[in-house]
Amino acid sequence: xxxxxxxxxxxxxxxxxxxxxxxxxxxxxxxxxxxxxxxxxxxxxxxxxxxxxxxxxxxxxxxxxxxxxxxxxxxxxxxxxxxxxxxxxxxxxxxxxxxxxxxxxxxxxxxxxxxxxxxxxxxxxxxxxxxxxxxxxxxxxxxxxxxxxxxxxxxxxxxxxxxxxxxxxxxxxxxxxxxxxxxxxxxxxxxxxxxxxxxxxxxxxxxxxxxxxxxxxxxxxxxxxxxxxxxxxxxxxxxxxxxxxxxxxxxxxxxxxxxxxxxxxxxxxxxxxxxxxxxxxxxxxxxxxxxxxxxxxxxxxxxxxxxxxxxxxxxxxxxxxxxxxxxxxxxxxxxxxxxxxxxxxxxxxxxxxxxxxxxxxxxxxxxxxxxxxxxxxxxxxxxxxxxxxxxxxxxxxxxxxxxxxxxxxxxxxxxxxxxxxxxxxxxxxxxxxxxxxxxxxxxxxxxxxxxxxxxxxxxxxxxxxxxxxxxxx
Amino acid sequence: xxxxxxxxxxxxxxxxxxxxxxxxxxxxxxxxxxxxxxxxxxxxxxxxxxxxxxxxxxxxxxxxxxxxxxxxxxxxxxxxxxxxxxxxxxxxxxxxxxxxxxxxxxxxxxxxxxxxxxxxxxxxxxxxxxxxxxxxxxxxxxxxxxxxxxxxxxxxxxxxxxxxxxxxxxxxxxxxxxxxxxxxxxxxxxxxxxxxxxxxxxxxxxxxxxxxxxxxxxxxxxxxxxxxxxxxxxxxxxxxxxxxxxxxxxxxxxxxxxxxxxxxxxxxxxxxxxxxxxxxxxxxxxxxxxxxxxxxxxxxxxxxxxxxxxxxxxxxxxxxxxxxx
Numbered sequence: 001x002x003x004x005x006x007x008x009x010x011x012x013x014x015x016x017x018x019x020x021x022x023x024x025x026x027x028x029x030x031x032x033x034x035x036x037x038x039x040x041x042x043x044x045x046x047x048x049x050x051x052x053x054x055x056x057x058x059x060x061x062x063x064x065x066x067x068x069x070x071x072x073x074x075x076x077x078x079x080x081x082x083x084x085x086x087x088x089x090x091x092x093x094x095x096x097x098x099x100x101x102x103x104x105x106x107x108x109x110x111x112x113x114x115x116x117x118x119x120x121x122x123x124x125x126x127x128x129x130x131x132x133x134x135x136x137x138x139x140x141x142x143x144x145x146x147x148x149x150x151x152x153x154x155x156x157x158x159x160x161x162x163x164x165x166x167x168x169x170x171x172x173x174x175x176x177x178x179x180x181x182x183x184x185x186x187x188x189x190x191x192x193x194x195x196x197x198x199x200x201x202x203x204x205x206x207x208x209x210x211x212x213x214x215x216x217x218x219x220x221x222x223x224x225x226x227x228x229x230x231x232x233x234x235x236x237x238x239x240x241x242x243x244x245x246x247x248x249x250x251x252x253x254x255x256x257x258x259x260x261x262x263x264x265x266x267x268x269x270x271x272x273x274x275x276x277x278x279x280x281x282x283x284x285x286x287x288x289x290x291x292x293x294x295x296x297x298x299x300x301x302x303x304x305x306x307x308x309x310x311x312x313x314x315x316x317x318x319x320x321x322x323x324x325x326x327x328x329x330x331x332x333x334x335x336x337x338x339x340x341x342x343x344x345x346x347x348x349x350x351x352x353x354x355x356x357x358x359x360x361x362x363x364x365x366x367x368x369x370x371x372x373x374x375x376x377x378x379x380x381x382x383x384x385x386x387x388x389x390x391x392x393x394x395x396x397x398x399x400x401x402x403x404x405x406x407x408x409x410x411x412x413x414x415x416x417x418x419x420x421x422x423x424x425x426x427x428x429x430x431x432x433x434x435x436x437x438x439x440x441x442x443x444x445x446x447x448x449x450x451x452x453x454x455x456x457x458x459x460x461x462x463x464x465x466x467x468x469x470x471x472x473x
Numbered sequence: 474x475x476x477x478x479x480x481x482x483x484x485x486x487x488x489x490x491x492x493x494x495x496x497x498x499x500x501x502x503x504x505x506x507x508x509x510x511x512x513x514x515x516x517x518x519x520x521x522x523x524x525x526x527x528x529x530x531x532x533x534x535x536x537x538x539x540x541x542x543x544x545x546x547x548x549x550x551x552x553x554x555x556x557x558x559x560x561x562x563x564x565x566x567x568x569x570x571x572x573x574x575x576x577x578x579x580x581x582x583x584x585x586x587x588x589x590x591x592x593x594x595x596x597x598x599x600x601x602x603x604x605x606x607x608x609x610x611x612x613x614x615x616x617x618x619x620x621x622x623x624x625x626x627x628x629x630x631x632x633x634x635x636x637x638x639x640x641x642x643x644x645x646x647x648x649x650x651x652x653x654x655x656x657x658x659x660x661x662x663x664x665x666x667x668x669x670x671x672x673x674x675x676x677x678x679x680x681x682x683x684x685x686x687x688x689x690x691x692x693x694x695x696x697x698x699x700x701x702x703x704x705x706x707x708x709x710x711x712x713x714x715x716x717x718x719x720x721x722x723x724x725x726x727x728x729x730x731x732x733x734x735x736x737x738x739x740x741x742x743x744x745x746x747x748x749x750x751x752x753x754x755x756x757x758x759x760x761x762x763x764x765x766x767x768x769x770x771x772x773x774x775x776x777x778x779x780x781x782x783x784x785x786x787x788x789x790x791x792x793x794x795x796x797x798x
Contacts, residue, residue, distance in 0.1 A: 139622050175623040175721050301773070327769060335715045336722070340530070344766040347523045368715055372639055373522060395627065395717075470624045 050077070055091055058319070062095035066319035067285050070278075074454025083455045084441055087274040093318040098325060100318055108311025115308050116255075116266045116436040124150050126440040128462060136184030137191065138174065144465040145185055145414045151437065153421040155192045159428025162195075167423065168217035169200040170210055171228035177393065179228065181468040182253065182413035186226055189420035196424065207234040214238035218245045224427040225249045226419050229256040231303070248426045252419035254304055262426060263433050265419045267411055269308035271441040275409040276309070276388040277316025279444060280354055282452045283386060283406060284320075291322035294354035295345045297338050297362035301330045305411075306358045309390060313356060326352065335361040342369035353379055354386045360396040360408075363389030367404055392445070393469040400445050401460035408445040408460075413468050415439050496738025496790055497750040503786060504757040511764040518764060525646055527756070527763050529638075532652035533710045535755030537726055538733035539656055540588075540703030542751045545734055546663075547696045548676040548743025549595060549602035554704045554730050556613035557587045558723030561705035563617045566626035566718035573633035581705050587613060588701020592694030610727065617720035626718040638713025648710040653752070655703065660748040672696060676743030704730075732783055733758050738790065757786075 054076065058069050073083050092109075094100045103109070132148040135141070159165065169186055173179030183200060190198040199222070203210035207230065217225050218241060225242055229235035229251055236257025239249050248262040255264055284290050294317075299306035310328075317323050326349050329341035338357070342365050345352065355370070357363030367387055370376045377384050389396050392410035399405040418437065425431040442463075444452070449459040512519045537554050544551045565580030587609070594605040628634050640647040663669035674682040675692045683689050704723070712718045737754025739746025761782055765775040 139624060141624070173623070175618045175719075177624055180623045330773070335717075336711065339715050340762075340766065343526050344763070347517050347520065347526065348767055348769075365715060372714070395625075470627070472627050472629055 051082070051086060051089070054086060055089075059091070059093075062093065062319050062321060063290060066093075066095070067281065067290065070281070070453045071285075078454070080443070080455045081441070083453060084271060084274065087278050087316055087453075088270045088312060090274070090315050092315050096318045096321045096323060099314050099323065102325060102328075103311060103314050103318065106307070106310070108307055108314065111304065111307035112270065112311050115270060115304070116264065116438060117270075118436060118438050120438050120440055121151055121434060124440065126150070126442070128458070131466065133465070134184070134188050136181060137187045138184050139177075139180045139470075141181060141184070141468070141470055143181060143184060143414060143468065145188070145417050146412060146442075146466045147415060147418050147439065150418050150440075151421045151425070151433075153189075153193075153424060157195045158193045158424050159195075159430060164195055164197050165193075165224070165424070165427055166197050166199065166220070166222040167420075167427070168213075168220070168222040168225045169198060169227075170203055170213045170217070170225065171200075172203045172205045172210065172230050174202045175204075177469040178391065178413045182228060182416045185414045186252075186416035186420045189417040189424075193424065203230075205230060207231065210235065211238040214242060218242050218247060221245075222247060224423045226416065226423050227251050227256060228416075229254050232257040248423065250419050250423040250426070252416045253413070261435070263419075263422050263435055263437060265415060265422060265437045265439065267415060267439050268441045269305055269411070270312045272390045272409040272411055273309035273312030273314075274316055275444040276356060276390065276407065277313040278452055278455075279407040279409075279446070280313075280323075280356070280386065280388060281316060281320060282450075284353075287383065289322075289380075290320050292353035293324045293326050293349065293351050294356055295326050295342075295349065295352050295366075296328045296356045296358070297341055297345075297366055298328055298330050298358045299362070300332055306330075309358045310356075313388075331362065333359070333361065335365050338362045338365035339369055342366040343373065346370060346373045346375050351379070352385055354388065356388045358390060360389055360391035360393045363387050363405060364396060364399070367399060392442075392463065392467045394464070394467045394471050395469060397445055397460045397464055397467050398472050400447055401464075403447055406446070407457075408463075410442040410445060410463060410466070412442070412466060414466070496793075497747060497753060499789060499793065500736070500738060500750060500753045500757060500786075503789075504753060504760065507757060507760055507764065511760065515764055515767045517767055523763065523767075525649075527759050528649045529646040530762075531755040531759035532646070532648035533707050534726070534729050534733055534758065535652050535752060536648075536655060536703050536707040536710070537730035538737070538751050538755055539652075539659055539748055540700030541727075541730040542734040542737065542739045542746055542748060543659070543663075543672065543696045543699045544602075545731075545739045545741060546672050546676045546743060546746055547693050548679060549693060549696065550606065550731070550741075551588075551591060551697065551700045552603065552606040552727050552731075553587070553591060553610040553613055554700065555723035555726035555728075556610045556617065557584055557701050557704040558708040558711075558726055559617040559720050560587060560613040560620070561701075562708040562712055562718045562722055563620045563626065563720050565705075565709070566712075567620065569626060569628065569631050569634065569718075573631045576631070576634060577637070577709060580709060581702060584701040584703075584705020584708075585698050586701070588698040588704075589694055591701070592697030595697070596690035596693050614721075614724070621720045623720060628713060628716050628718065634709060635713045635716070638710045651706065651710065652755075655706065656748050656752045659699070663748060668692070668695065673744055676745070678744070729758075736783060736786055 061069050092103055130149055131144050131146040133144045136143050171179060171183060190196045201213045203213055225247055239256045239258035239261050242249050243260055250263045251261055252265045253267055284292055331337035331341060338361050346369055355366035370385055379385060387405045389405050389408045390411055392408055392412055396408050400408045422433050422437055426433050443458045445460055445463050446457045450457050517523055541551060561580045561583035564583040565576040568576040568579045591606055591609055594600055595602045637647055642650055671687045671692050674687055675689050712722055733754045734751050736758055737750035765778055
């Protein structure tokens with residue numbers, strides 16, 4: 001009996017301690033206003049005098065003043081691409097102490113700095129309507145690859161027409177809608193070249209399996225390897241082993257832990273976060289109140305997509321002391337988990353103005369949770385909760401069209417064809433390829449194609465053909 | 474008079490001993506403590522909407538756990554619950570275009586068939602159930618991916634299907650009604666029918682059950698069929714909450730289901746456990762998760778505490794079960 005009592009007491013004490021710790025750690029102090037001392041988390045100079053002068057000017061602004069400054073960017077001579085770049089490189093402000101603290105505590109500066117930046121290859125500019133319609137070889141989805149003119153490669157044989165080029169592809173996720181479309185784009189490109197022999201392997205979200213597939217490609221002496229590394233650290237050594245064996249390796253989307261990797265094609269994570277921040281501020285200004293409470297539903301802690309997107313989102317918000325981040329919830333890229341997190345947030349916080357999701361799973365989960373809790377229009381004066389979504393699945397973009405999501409900032413899996421072309425150019429020695437191939441930024445999607453701080457957005461119908469995943473109906 | 478006092482005291486002591494040996498009673502006490510302490514530190518815990526959410530989520534994992542309980546009662550294990558959920562979901566999901574009723578019927582039938590497949594492998598091929606269901610977990614999970622090519626099936630145009638996971642009857646969430654109905658029916662069947670008693674006998678002592686004329690194979694196949702059905706039933710309740718069916722929706726569910734069954738007092742060695750215990754286990758499990766989420770300890774710390782608390786509760790059971798010398 002004593003033992004039982006002791007154990008029960010122990011259990012209760014443990015629960016009490018953790019609950020108390022949890023309650024204390026869950027809330028963050030709201031921002032103190034009035035601290036106008038700005039502190040850049042970015043390099044002090046961008047190399048562009050015009051932009052540097054603008055950063056110096058905005059440094060001491062906050063709230064309404066910062067808003068007016070942002071609204072005047074077009075008049076200061078910036079075009080759409082420059083406006084977006086301005087927000088991407090915008091230094092962190094100390095005006096919102098809570099946001100500045102989150103930014104510092106989570107090390108977002110480091111993630112932002114290490115993410116590849118620069119100009120597109122040969123100054124490529126993407127234009128609406130360009131690209132190629134395909135049926136996904138694996139998914140059978142109707143897709144349109146937006147960047148088939150980028151690092152363009154003619155159909156037919158590549159390099160030495162009499163030689164078969166063996167290309168290995170290792171990724172995770174024939175069971176994942178985003179990743180299966182990633183594989184679709186890579187295979188489509190390879191299939192255009194009759195002397196390319198493709199071997200696509202799914203590591204099923206197991207980094208050890210990923211490494212063993214890489215080793216098997218090395219032993220098969222393939223001519224080149226295209227990879228989607230889930231995380232950085234464990235994927236570095238297998239890439240290095242391939243490079244030591246003289247096999248070029250190209251990564252697409254996430255980066256591997258290898259610094260020597262032959263080439264890496266990266267997407268627009270920084271733009272995604274900055275665009276979501278821009279939209280939130282613009283929308284609040286339209287509503288006439290720059291005070292708001294936001295919940296962030298996020299991807300796994302430490303993933304590049306989560307850190308870079310959240311960091312760039314917070315940088316824009318940091319100029320506005322009236323914004324409070326109620327809480328961050330992480331999931332494991334699982335919509336059911338995100339749904340539970342959103343339900344908890346709705347339960348814990350009676351006032352939520354904004355749900356920011358670092359992926360489409362998170363925003364879609366928040367929408368369903370808000371609907372189920374009858375909280376969709378629960379803001380002051382019956383206004384609708386704002387849902388800021390990233391990743392342009394057909395499902396997410398349809399929500400923008402239906403007016404349920406305020407914005408979608410596209411991030412497409414349909415960039416692996418670029419990786420395949422880069423790899424084939426390297427393998428066949430047809431062209432010199434840079435280590436970093438930057439993917440063009442994509443305009444955000446709003447229901448009516450609004451102009452946000454002078455920057456033209458696109459409507460769901462304009463972007464829909466480029467979206468990924470199956471259609472809703 | 475003195476004799477009556479002594480007899481009353483002895484009865485009281487016996488009752489106290491019996492209660493302290495009863496896992497369901499202990500779990501009830503633990504759940505009550507969790508609720509009281511949780512409501513002190515997390516005020517939103519006891520709000521009506523939150524409690525309804527807890528009940529709704531407990532119903533989903535609880536349904537799967539009820540099936541797991543029946544399999545554990547016959548002394549076997551089912552690691553393929555999550556994959557059965559995924560495969561039956563997508564099989565039914567492929568019928569969604571024909572309406573919610575055909576889709577849900579196919580889902581349930583698929584669950585039963587997959588459960589029977591497990592049972593037949595375990596009994597006829599005499600392979601250890603851990604290995605069989607480990608294998609079928611992979612086979613069923615893979616088939617779910619093959620059937621959908623890894624794609625989601627959306628439920629936006631299936632109001633009846635969505636109602637199962639989101640609807641209310643008399644203010645009570647539909648999943649809760651389904652969960653409690655299945656739980657009560659199975660509890661009565663286990664307690665008052667011949668087959669129910671044979672399930673307990675088989676798990677408690679296989680050889681003795683066989684000698685006494687019980688068709689052990691039939692009993693085991695029945696247990697797996699029940700497990701398949703409850704896993705399949707839990708699937709639509711889960712998928713309707715997020716408006717879509719995916720081939721990986723059930724991944725990891727088997728562990729939660731087994732954990733809840735054990736939490737509810739079901740023995741891993743068979744013959745001991747109740748469906749009522751599993752229902753309480755599901756409620757306690759979900760309540761703990763809810764407190765951890767609301768208190769803001771973070772997703773990763775939640776995983777640590779969830780496992781830790783599970784171990785603590787199982788240790789409590791072991792202590793009370795230990796014979797006193």
